[in-house]
Each structure stands twice: as structure tokens, then as C-alpha cells.
Amino acid sequence: MRFAPAVFMLALLMATACGRPESIDEFHGVRLGMTPSEVRNYFKPNGEFTLLPSGEGALDLGWRGAEGEALTEAIFEFHEGILVAIRAKHGAEYSAKVQRLDVTPYAVRSISVGEDANVETLLLARGCPAHESEVQDLLALTQ
Numbered sequence: 001m002r003f004a005p006a007v008f009m010l011a012l013l014m015a016t017a018c019g020r021p022e023s024i025d026e027f028h029g030v031r032l033g034m035t036p037s038e039v040r041n042y043f044k045p046n047g048e049f050t051l052l053p054s055g056e057g058a059l060d061l062g063w064r065g066a067e068g069e070a071l072t073e074a075i076f077e078f079h080e081g082i083l084v085a086i087r088a089k090h091g092a093e094y095s096a097k098v099q100r101l102d103v104t105p106y107a108v109r110s111i112s113v114g115e116d117a118n119v120e121t122l123l124l125a126r127g128c129p130a131h132e133s134e135v136q137d138l139l140a141l142t143q
Contacts, residue, residue, distance in 0.1 A: 025107040025123065027086050028071065032107055032125045034083045036061055039076050045069045058130070065091075072118075077131075084128040090119040101141055108138050 025032040029044040036059060040049055045065055052060040052075065059078040065071050070091050077085035102109040110122040124131045124138070
């Protein structure tokens with residue numbers, strides 16, 4: 001039994017060293033389900049938040065990246081006080097070799113090249129009625 005603590009410590013060390021990959025409902029330190037204040041506190045890139053007009057009792061936070069940030073702008077959409085969608089644009093230096101679509105039971109993430117040739121990330125909560133049609137459009141791409 002003397003080896004049990006050593007094995008536990010080794011497993012803990014390996015888990016810490018390898019890190020946990022970012023799940024698809026996470027984006028630069030924030031994740032779906034957070035409140036507006038949590039998004040402002042945990043979003044990692046440097047930049048400035050602004051309150052954006054939105055309809056039907058929703059709240060949108062806009063974000064513009066500081067000079068030199070790879071992420072140039074983002075919109076965080078909240079319904080009933082929780083984050084349900086993120087729409088972000090990456091700068092010209094950021095490139096995606098392939099467009100991708102990731103799907104879990106809780107979220108859909110699309111990474112695509114926008115009209116201006118810059119990369120765009122769209123992250124949607126699957127349980128949000130306001131985004132149901134967008135989710136279904138993205139899911140149709142997998143069939």
C-alpha cells in the first residue's frame with residue numbers, strides 16, 4: 001500500500017501537465033451558461049466591452065479586441081441572463097485550414113471563412129429557442 005500515494009500523485013501530475021482540452025462550449029475563458037458579469041471577468045483577450053441593443057428582453061455584449069489581438073470582435077448573446085451564443089471574428093493573421101463543425105448534445109460550434117476572408121466562430125447553445133433555427137441549419141450540414 002506504500003505505492004498507492006505515489007501512483008495517485010503521478011496520475012495527478014500527468015493530468016495537470018497534459019491539461020484539459022477546451023470543450024466546444026468554451027471560448028477564450030468563457031463558456032455557455034455564464035452570466036454577463038462572468039463573461040466580462042473571465043474573457044481572456046484584451047479589449048473593450050460595450051452593451052449592444054437587442055430585442056425581446058435579450059442582452060448582447062459587444063467586444064472589440066485591443067490592437068494586436070488575434071480576435072478582433074465578438075458578440076455575446078444572453079437570454080434570461082445566461083450566455084447562449086457567441087459570434088466572433090478573428091484577424092487577418094488567423095487562418096483556418098479547414099472549415100469545421102463540432103456538435104455535442106449541448107452546443108454547436110462552427111468555424112468558417114467569412115465574406116471578408118477572415119475566420120469566424122459561431123457557438124450556439126442547443127437548448128435556446130431563439131437560436132433553434134440556426135442550430136438546425138448547422139446540423140443539416142452534417143447529414
